[in-house]
Structures are given as structure tokens and as C-alpha cells.
Amino acid sequence: MIKIKDLKKSFxxxxxxxxxxxxxxxxxITVIIGRSGEGKSVLIKHIIGLLKPDSGQVLLxxxxxxxxxxxxxxxxxxxxxxxxxxxxxxxxxxxxxxxxFPLREHTNLDYKDILETxxxxxxxxxxxxxxxxxxxxxxxxxxxxxxxxxxxxxxxEIVLFDEPTTGLDPIMSDSIADLMLDTQxxxxxxxxxxxxxxxxxxxIADKIAMLHNGKIIEEGGSKDIKETKNPVVRQFIEGNxxxxxxxx
Amino acid sequence: xxxxxxxxxxxxxxxxxxxGQIGLMLSQALMWIFVPPYKWRNIIKQMEFVGVxxxxxxxxxxxxxxxxxxxxxxxxxxxxxxxxxxxxxVALSVARELGPVLTGLMVAGRAGSAxxxxxxxxxxxxxxxxxxxxxxxxxxxxxxxxxxAGILMLPxxxxxxxxxxxxxxxxxxxxxxxxxxxxYIARTVDYLTFGxxxxxxxxxxxxxxxxTLSACYYGFYATGGAEGVGKAATRxxxxxxxxxxxSDYVMTSMMY
Ligand SMILES: Nc1ncnc2c1ncn2[C@@H]1O[C@H](COP(=O)(O)OP(=O)(O)OP(=O)(O)O)[C@@H](O)[C@H]1O
Ligand SMILES: [Mg+2]
Numbered sequence: 001m002i003k004i005k006d007l008k009k010s011f012x013x014x015x016x017x018x019x020x021x022x023x024x025x026x027x028x029i030t031v032i033i034g035r036s037g038e039g040k041s042v043l044i045k046h047i048i049g050l051l052k053p054d055s056g057q058v059l060l061x062x063x064x065x066x067x068x069x070x071x072x073x074x075x076x077x078x079x080x081x082x083x084x085x086x087x088x089x090x091x092x093x094x095x096x097x098x099x100x101f102p103l104r105e106h107t108n109l110d111y112k113d114i115l116e117t118x119x120x121x122x123x124x125x126x127x128x129x130x131x132x133x134x135x136x137x138x139x140x141x142x143x144x145x146x147x148x149x150x151x152x153x154x155x156x157e158i159v160l161f162d163e164p165t166t167g168l169d170p171i172m173s174d175s176i177a178d179l180m181l182d183t184q185x186x187x188x189x190x191x192x193x194x195x196x197x198x199x200x201x202x203x204i205a206d207k208i209a210m211l212h213n214g215k216i217i218e219e220g221g222s223k224d225i226k227e228t229k230n231p232v233v234r235q236f237i238e239g240n241x242x243x244x245x246x247x248x
Numbered sequence: 249x250x251x252x253x254x255x256x257x258x259x260x261x262x263x264x265x266x267x268g269q270i271g272l273m274l275s276q277a278l279m280w281i282f283v284p285p286y287k288w289r290n291i292i293k294q295m296e297f298v299g300v301x302x303x304x305x306x307x308x309x310x311x312x313x314x315x316x317x318x319x320x321x322x323x324x325x326x327x328x329x330x331x332x333x334x335x336x337x338v339a340l341s342v343a344r345e346l347g348p349v350l351t352g353l354m355v356a357g358r359a360g361s362a363x364x365x366x367x368x369x370x371x372x373x374x375x376x377x378x379x380x381x382x383x384x385x386x387x388x389x390x391x392x393x394x395x396x397a398g399i400l401m402l403p404x405x406x407x408x409x410x411x412x413x414x415x416x417x418x419x420x421x422x423x424x425x426x427x428x429x430x431x432y433i434a435r436t437v438d439y440l441t442f443g444x445x446x447x448x449x450x451x452x453x454x455x456x457x458x459x460t461l462s463a464c465y466y467g468f469y470a471t472g473g474a475e476g477v478g479k480a481a482t483r484x485x486x487x488x489x490x491x492x493x494x495s496d497y498v499m500t501s502m503m504y
Pocket of ligand 1: 042
């Protein structure tokens with residue numbers, strides 16, 4: 001469904017993406033792993049047009065997204081949803097205001113219908129009776145759930161997840177993983193997640209790709225990755241300080 | 249010498265770059281004014297934030313300024329035996345100059361820096377990116393209503409400042425300095441023209457544009473986490489105040 005071709009991006013002369021090639025399959029969960037600061041967020045921001053590459057392409061069903069202008073993007077972006085690393089909820093709005101925001105801006109539904117849809121989506125992420133709370137009063141895990149509800153409120157075809165479990169305890173992480181599997185199952189949405197949470201990765205991924213030094217150095221199913229001989233990938237999945245990747 | 253030239257060059261480039269970015273932001277924000285549908289709720293919320301919540305500080309500054317002007321000018325005018333001229337001195341200074349300028353500076357300090365803080369927080373916590381991913385244009389949603397609110401509310405606040413300033417002058421002039429009340433009012437009405445007040449209000453609309461634009465600029469392009477948020481607030485206030493005073497000089501010299 002999405003094909004990333006030789007994507008390159010530098011910031012102030014520092015190369016972050018150095019020719020990324022990756023295929024993302026429709027209706028599957030693709031997980032991109034890599035160390036902190038490797039450019040995972042930068043990569044995902046190229047998929048949804050928050051950043052423009054220096055060179056390379058991001059093809060969505062054959063159409064090069066990097067060539068779109070703002071008005072074309074506005075149409076294409078409605079096919080996407082995104083959950084941000086810190087959930088990125090709007091501080092000035094209640095939970096219901098946040099989750100219903102895309103509906104309010106892009107549809108003619110009236111207040112009652114929007115609230116109905118919002119409650120339904122919140123229930124699907126396991127939250128009941130929080131509609132009138134403010135984001136500042138939510139725990140980290142609840143914020144992620146609200147962010148997920150907001151990301152899927154318009155029933156997008158593709159959802160991007162930037163570190164869906166970072167900063168959560170293992171039990172909460174696992175329940176987010178379950179939620180991702182549940183919500184993905186229902187509509188057969190295409191999910192793309194970036195993370196360094198290896199447990200989450202094994203649990204949800206149909207396909208795993210590892211980003212290292214600005215390139216995808218290995219890709220495959222959970223089984224392929226677990227059995228890989230690539231020493232860099234081995235070091236990452238086993239969490240060793242010793243190995244080819246040097247820790248400064 | 250070379251170092252000095254290089255430093256100057258760098259500074260000049262930054263100034264040119266920032267002016268360019270601010271100009272671009274302004275033109276995009278203004279363009280969205282003419283594109284329906286209009287988000288009234290957003291505009292009204294910002295007008296309330298810039299306007300209603302600033303009334304208190306503006307009343308305070310306005311009245312004290314009028315009072316102090318009366319005292320100061322009385323000292324000077326007494327020497328020419330022209331005590332009753334305190335009235336037009338206060339009225340003209342407030343309407344033409346101090347009303348708009350002090351209102352602009354106070355609102356830049358209060359609403360401008362709060363605006364920069366809010367936008368910068370939205371930037372560093374990716375809320376602005378979130379808007380973009382939801383196919384909402386952040387300039388249209390965040391910048392246009394704020395700039396409009398500044399342009400519309402500053403003249404209203406200035407009218408309030410002018411009014412309480414003149415009242416403050418009257419109270420001091422009449423109750424404390426013993427100028428005849430009827431004479432004070434007559435002198436004020438004689439000398440203060442509609443044009444004086446209008447000149448002040450035009451200035452204040454420009455100040456409203458300046459202070460919201462500089463808040464939006466530093467907030468919108470903030471980087472670097474919590475520290476960046478603080479920097480955005482300070483910088484926007486410094487730039488806002490300097491530009492208000494500089495543009496005040498330019499406009500005043502054009503208006504005479
Ligand atoms: N807008 C930007 N301007 C300049 N440099 C940037 C920008 N965005 C990212 N970078 C740099 O790109 C590199 C990769 O950042 P990125 O946020 O993609 O890492 P990451 O893999 O998501 O890490 P983490 O797991 O910590 O979120 C970092 O060195 C960062 O400083
Ligand atoms: Mg990241």
C-alpha cells in the first residue's frame with residue numbers, strides 16, 4: 001500500500017535518513033524499531049507529510065506523497081490518523097472535545113451525533129465516563145487511549161503510531177497492544193508503529209523493520225527477526241550494551 | 249574587525265530571515281480571513297482573551313497615567329499662570345500617545361506573552377502537528393483568529409484607557425489641584441478633536457497586529473521543550489514592545 005523509496009533527510013548537515021526503503025502492506029501492522037534518536041519519528045513524519053524529504057519518494061498506491069501541495073494533502077490526510085508520542089491532546093479542550101474535534105471540523109454532524117460517536121469510540125479504547133475531563137487530569141495511559149480514539153474517529157485507512165507504549169508500565173503497555181490489535185482487527189486498517197518496545201513489537205507486528213544509521217537494515221516477520229544473524233539486530237532485540245552498536 | 253563584520257553579517261541575516269518569516273506568516277494569516285467558512289467561536293474566544301481579560305490592567309494603567317499627567321503638567325503650567333491648560337494637556341497626551349502606547353505595551357505583556365506560551369506549548373507537545381495531521385490548517389485555526397482579535401480589541405481597550413485617563417486627570421485637576429470643574433470640562437472639549445482620538449485608535453490597531461503577530465511568530469516556531477516555551481514568551485514580548493515603540497514613532501511622524 002505504501003512504498004518508501006530511497007528516502008533521505010538531513011537536518012543542519014546531519015544526515016538522519018540515509019536512503020530508507022520499505023514496503024508497508026495494506027491491512028497489516030508494520031512495526032519499525034530502532035534506537036532512540038535513530039530518526040524513527042522523522043521517518044513517520046515523512047509518511048504523513050509533516051516533513052519534506054531532501055530526496056526520495058513516499059508512494060501511496062502509486063501516488064508520490066512528497067510531491068503533493070497543501071490542498072492535495074488536505075484530502076489525502078483524511079485517509080490517515082496519527083497517535084503522537086505524547087498523545088498531543090489539545091490542552092484547551094475536554095476529552096470529548098479532543099476526540100470529536102475532527103468530526104466537528106470536517107463533517108456536518110450535530111452535537112448529539114458527535115457525542116454519540118465519541119462515546120462509542122472511547123468505549124472501544126476502554127474509557128467510560130471521561131468525556132468531560134481535561135487532558136491535564138489524565139494519566140499517561142489514559143492520554144494514549146484518548147489519543148488513539150481521536151486517531152481512529154474518522155475511520156481512517158492508515159493509522160500511524162509514534163511510540164504507543166513509551167512511558168507506560170508493562171501492564172498498561174500490554175493493554176495498549178491489545179487495543180491496537182482489537183481496533184485493527186475490526187476494520188482491517190493499515191497500522192504503522194514505531195517503537196523501541198520489543199515486547200510490543202513481537203505481540204502486534206505482522207512485519208518488523210529495523211532502522212539503523214538511517215537505513216532499514218533488516219525486515220521480516222517476528223520469527224525472522226528473532227532468528228536473525230545480523231549482529232546489530234541481535235544486540236537490539238536482546239538489549240545488550242555490548243556489541244556492534246556502541247553506546248556513548 | 250573581521251570578527252565584527254562577520255557578527256554583523258550574521259545578525260543582519262537573522263533579521264532579514266525573521267522579517268521574511270513574519271511577513272509570510274502575516275500574509276497567510278490575512279489570506280485566510282477571506283476564506284469561508286468562518287470559525288466565529290475561535291475568533292470570539294480570542295477576542296475575549298485579548299480584550300475582556302485585559303480591561304482591568306488597562307483601567308489601572310489608564311487612570312494612573314491620567315492622574316500623574318495632571319500633576320506633572322500642573323507643575324509646569326502653573327509657572328505660566330495657565331493652570332486650566334492641564335485639561336487639554338492630559339486629554340491630548342492620553343488620546344494621541346499614552347492611551348494607545350501604554351495599552352499596547354500592557355497587552356503585549358499580559359496577553360501577548362501568554363499567547364506565545366500557549367502556542368509554544370502546543371508546538372513542543374506536537375499539538376500543532378496533530379492539527380496538521382487532522383487536515384486542519386494551523387495558520388487558519390491558530391494564527392488568523394489571534395491576529396484578528398488583536399486588531400479589533402486594541403482600539404476598544406484604547407477607548408477605555410483614554411476615557412479613564414481623562415477622568416483620572418479630571419479628578420486630580422479638580423479635586424486636588426483646585427481647577428474649576430466647568431472650566432476643566434470646557435477646555436477638554438474645546439481642544440480635543442475627533443481626529444486626535446482617531447489617530448490614537450489607528451495606532452492601537454497597528455499595535456494589536458504587532459503584538460499578536462510577534463506572539464504568534466515566536467510561539468508557532470518554538471523549539472526545544474520547556475525551555476523553548478519560556479524563551480518564546482520573553483522574545484515575543486521584547487520584539488512586541490520594541491516594534492510598538494518604533495512603529496509609534498513612525499506613525500506619529502506621519503500623522504502630524
Ligand atoms: N525538526 C528537526 N530539526 C532538527 N533536527 C531534528 C528535527 N527532528 C528531528 N531531528 C533530529 O533527528 C534525529 C532523529 O530524531 P527522531 O525524533 O526521529 O528520533 P527517534 O528515533 O524518534 O527517537 P526517540 O525514540 O527518542 O523518539 C535526532 O538527532 C534529532 O535531533
Ligand atoms: Mg521519536
